[in-house]
Amino acid sequence: MDYKVIDLDDVPVTDLSEVEGVPPDLDIRPVGDQLGLSEMRATVWYFEPGEEIQYHAHSEQEEMYFVLEGEFSLKLGRSGEEEYIEADEGTFWVAKPKVGHGHRCVGDDRGVVLSFGAPPVEDPGLDPHSLEE
Numbered sequence: 001m002d003y004k005v006i007d008l009d010d011v012p013v014t015d016l017s018e019v020e021g022v023p024p025d026l027d028i029r030p031v032g033d034q035l036g037l038s039e040m041r042a043t044v045w046y047f048e049p050g051e052e053i054q055y056h057a058h059s060e061q062e063e064m065y066f067v068l069e070g071e072f073s074l075k076l077g078r079s080g081e082e083e084y085i086e087a088d089e090g091t092f093w094v095a096k097p098k099v100g101h102g103h104r105c106v107g108d109d110r111g112v113v114l115s116f117g118a119p120p121v122e123d124p125g126l127d128p129h130s131l132e133e
Contacts, residue, residue: 056125070111100128
């Protein structure tokens with residue numbers, strides 16, 4: 001089939017704390033897996049206040065994020081050029097390959113972020129300070 005339609009509520013929640021060796025300890029809904037995506041990843045991430053995805057980079061994958069709910073502090077940029085930016089509902093951001101990025105839920109309520117990454121390589125994240133341009 002060349003198309004598929006799903007409802008987010010029908011995508012099971014994965015508790016990443018139950019997946020060995022996969023930080024961070026967050027809940028996700030692997031939307032892309034449910035849709036059968038092969039050329040990109042799509043994930044809905046759930047954050048309690050204070051939870052975060054650490055500053056990291058990917059060697060090949062470009063990632064785009066969109067805040068569905070909540071308030072976040074973003075850390076973006078190459079090593080030595082990082083910037084902190086505040087983001088709330090309706091904010092998009094992107095990180096190209098080898099560009100560091102991370103975000104923390106800074107609001108008093110739950111945060112929800114939709115992310116897309118392509119190509120869908122197995123790359124758990126690299127230390128941006130160890131990458132060359």
